Amino acid sequence: MAQYTFxxxxxxxxxxxxxxVLLFIMIQFMPxxxxxxxxxxxxxxxxxxxxxxxxxxNQPIYVQFGKFMFNVFQGDLGKDILTxxxxxxxxxxxxxxxxxxxxxxxxxAAIIGIPLGAFAAAYRDSLLxxxxxxxxxxxxxxxxxxxxxxxxxxxxxxxKWFPATGGGEPGNILDQLYHLILPMAAIAIGxxxxxxxxxxxxxxxxxxxxxxxxxxxxxxxxxxxxxxxALRSAMVPVVSFIxxxxxxxxxxxxxxxxxxxxxxxxxxxxxxxxxxxFPVAEGGLIIAVFLYAFVNMMxxxxxxxxxxxxRTE
Amino acid sequence: xNIFKKLFKSxxxxxxxxxxxxxxxTLGLVLIALIIIIAIFAPQLAPHNPTKIDVTNRLAGPTAKxxxxxxxxxxxLLSRLIFGSRIALLVSLPAIGLGVIVGIMLxxxxxxxxxxxxxxxxxxxxxxxxxxPLLLAITIITLTGGANLxxxxxxxxxTRFPGYGRLVRAxxxxxxxxxxxxxxxxxxxxxxxxxxxxxxxxxIGPVFINAAMDIPVIITFAAxxxxxxLGVPPPIPGWGRxxxxxxxxxxxxxxxxxxxxxxxxxxxxxxTFLGEALRDALDPKLKKSPQLQ
Numbered sequence: 001m002a003q004y005t006f007x008x009x010x011x012x013x014x015x016x017x018x019x020x021v022l023l024f025i026m027i028q029f030m031p032x033x034x035x036x037x038x039x040x041x042x043x044x045x046x047x048x049x050x051x052x053x054x055x056x057x058n059q060p061i062y063v064q065f066g067k068f069m070f071n072v073f074q075g076d077l078g079k080d081i082l083t084x085x086x087x088x089x090x091x092x093x094x095x096x097x098x099x100x101x102x103x104x105x106x107x108x109a110a111i112i113g114i115p116l117g118a119f120a121a122a123y124r125d126s127l128l129x130x131x132x133x134x135x136x137x138x139x140x141x142x143x144x145x146x147x148x149x150x151x152x153x154x155x156x157x158x159x160k161w162f163p164a165t166g167g168g169e170p171g172n173i174l175d176q177l178y179h180l181i182l183p184m185a186a187i188a189i190g191x192x193x194x195x196x197x198x199x200x201x202x203x204x205x206x207x208x209x210x211x212x213x214x215x216x217x218x219x220x221x222x223x224x225x226x227x228x229x230a231l232r233s234a235m236v237p238v239v240s241f242i243x244x245x246x247x248x249x250x251x252x253x254x255x256x257x258x259x260x261x262x263x264x265x266x267x268x269x270x271x272x273x274x275x276x277x278f279p280v281a282e283g284g285l286i287i288a289v290f291l292y293a294f295v296n297m298m299x300x301x302x303x304x305x306x307x308x309x310x311r312t313e
Numbered sequence: 314x315n316i317f318k319k320l321f322k323s324x325x326x327x328x329x330x331x332x333x334x335x336x337x338x339t340l341g342l343v344l345i346a347l348i349i350i351i352a353i354f355a356p357q358l359a360p361h362n363p364t365k366i367d368v369t370n371r372l373a374g375p376t377a378k379x380x381x382x383x384x385x386x387x388x389x390l391l392s393r394l395i396f397g398s399r400i401a402l403l404v405s406l407p408a409i410g411l412g413v414i415v416g417i418m419l420x421x422x423x424x425x426x427x428x429x430x431x432x433x434x435x436x437x438x439x440x441x442x443x444x445x446p447l448l449l450a451i452t453i454i455t456l457t458g459g460a461n462l463x464x465x466x467x468x469x470x471x472t473r474f475p476g477y478g479r480l481v482r483a484x485x486x487x488x489x490x491x492x493x494x495x496x497x498x499x500x501x502x503x504x505x506x507x508x509x510x511x512x513x514x515x516x517i518g519p520v521f522i523n524a525a526m527d528i529p530v531i532i533t534f535a536a537x538x539x540x541x542x543l544g545v546p547p548p549i550p551g552w553g554r555x556x557x558x559x560x561x562x563x564x565x566x567x568x569x570x571x572x573x574x575x576x577x578x579x580x581x582x583x584x585t586f587l588g589e590a591l592r593d594a595l596d597p598k599l600k601k602s603p604q605l606q
Contacts, residue, residue, distance in 0.1 A: 015443040026452065137582075141585040153570060250445055255541075
C-alpha cells in the first residue's frame with residue numbers, strides 16, 4: 001500500500017507539473033503581446049518596455065518558465081493587475097466557499113441518495129422504484145446551471161424564501177448557511193440521482209450473492225439482510241464513486257457559483273477572465289488544477305485502500 | 314413482399330428493436346428525431362426571423378404572434394430556440410467527432426507501440442485531463458481571444474480526446490497481444506497495415522458507446538460556455554446565450570429562462586436516453602454502471 005501511495009503521489013505531481021507546462025505554453029501562444037493586451041492598445045512604447053522589464057517578459061523563455069514554476073511552488077501567484085493585491089490572497093479567500101459548497105452538496109446527496117437507492121432496490125419494480133428511476137435520470141441529465149437557474153427562479157424570485165445571490169456576510173455563520181442552501185441544493189440534486197441509481201444497481205447485485213442466501217436461510221429478517229449485509233458491502237463501490245465524483249463536481253461548482261454570484265474559485269476565475277485580468281485567472285486555474293489532482297489522487301487511494309485489486313494497475 | 318420480410322427480419326434482430334424495446338430508449342429516439350427535424354427545417358418552422366430586432370416589443374410575454382414571447386431586443390423567442398437547435402448539433406457532433414478521431418489515432422498508436430511513445434502519449438492524456446474540462450475550455454477560449462464555431466468545436470474536442478485515447482489505448486494494447494496480430498506481423502505486414510487492418514477495427518467499439526453517451530455532456534458544455542459569454546458570438550441564437558439573457562431578466566420575464574431550459578433539457582435528456590439504450594443494446598455487460606459527466 002505504501003508503495004502504491006508513493007507511486008500515485010508521484011503520478012499526481014507529474015500531472016500537475018504537466019498541467020503547469022501546458023498552462024505556460026498556452027499563455028506563450030496567446031495571440032498578441034501580453035503587454036499590449038494588459039496595458040491596452042494605446043500604451044506608448046516606453047510604457048510597454050518598462051512593463052516587459054518589470055514582468056520579466058524580455059527574458060528568454062526558459063528563464064521565464066523557471067521563474068514561473070519557482071514562484072508557483074513558493075506559493076507566489078503574482079499580483080492582481082487591477083487592485084495590486086497578491087493573487088494568493090484572493091484565491092485563499094475564495095477557496096473555502098468552493099470547498100464548503102462541494103462538500104455539503106455531495107454530503108447531502110449521499111445522505112439522501114443512498115437510502116433512496118436501497119429502498120428502490122428493496123422494493124424493486126414498485127411505484128417508488130420507478131418514480132426514483134425517472135426522477136434520477138431527469139435530474140442527472142439536466143445541466144447543473146439549468147438546475148441552479150430553476151431553483152433561483154422558483155425559490156428566490158417567485159417564492160422569495162432564499163436570497164438570490166452572494167455568499168453571505170463574512171463572519172456571520174447563519175447568514176452564510178442561509179446563502180449556501182440554494183447553491184448546495186443545485187449541486188446535490190443531480191448527485192442524489194447518480195448515487196441512488198448506483199446504490200440500487202449494486203444492492204440488487206449483492207442480493208443475488210451467496211452470503212445473502214445464507215443469511216436468509218438462517219432466518220435473518222429481510223430488513224436485516226438488506227441493511228446489515230447487502231447495503232454494507234454495496235457501500236464499497238458507492239464510496240469510491242463519490243470520491244471520483246468530487247473531481248467532476250469541482251467543475252460543476254464553477255457554473256453554480258456564477259449563477260448565484262457566490263464568491264468562490266469559479267466566480268473568481270470567471271470574473272478575472274471577463275476583465276482580462278490574467279494573473280488572477282492563472283492563479284485560480286493553478287489552484288483548481290492542484291485541487292483537482294489532489295481530489296483524484298485521494299479517490300484513487302481510497303479505491304486502492306478498499307479494493308486491493310486496484311493497486312496493481 | 315420479400316422486401317418487407319427482409320426489413321422485418323433486420324428490425325427483429327437489429328439495434329432499432331432493442332432500442333425501442335425500452336420506454337426510455339423510445340422516448341430518447343423520439344426526442345432526438347424531433348430535435349433533428351426542428352434543426353433541419355428551422356427556416357420553415359420558425360414563425361419569425363430569429364435575429365430581427367423589434368425594440369418596441371421587447372420582453373413581451375407569450376402571445377398568439379409570439380407563442381414564447383420575445384427577448385430583451387424584441388426578437389421572437391420561439392424562432393431563436395428553433396434555430397438554436399442547429400447550433401447545438403453543429404457544435405456538439407463535430408466536437409465529439411474530432412475528439413473521437415484524435416483519441417482513436419493517438420490511443421491506437423500508444424497501445425500498439427508501448428514503451429516510451431506510449432508513456433509520452435499517456436502523459437499528454439493525463440496532463441490535459443488534469444484540468445477540470447470546463448475551466449480548460451474557458452482558458453483556451455480566453456487566450457485565443459474569443460470563440461467562434463470553429464474554436465468552440467476544437468476546444469470541446471480537446472476536452473474529450475484524452476478520455477477516448479485512454480480507452481482505445483487499453484483496448485489496442487490488449488488486441489496487440491492477440492494471435493492474429495502476431496500472425497500479421499510474422500507474415501511481413503507493414504506497421505501501418507497491422508494498425509489499420511487489425512488493431513484499429515478491433516479496439517474502437519467501446520469508444521463509440523462512450524461518444525454517444527458524451528453528446529449530452531458536450532451540448533451542456535457548449536451551452537454552459539455560451540451562458541458564460543464564451544460560446545458562439547451574437548447574434549447567432551445559441552441556447553446557452555438565450556438562457557443567459559433570460560437569466561439577466563429573470564425577475565421581469567421568467568418565461569425566457571423557462572422555455573430555453575425546456576429546449577436544452579429536452580436535448581440532453583433525449584441524447585442521454587438514446588445513448589443509454591444504445592449502450593445496453595450494444596454491450597449489455599455495461600448496463601449497471603452509471604455514467605459520470
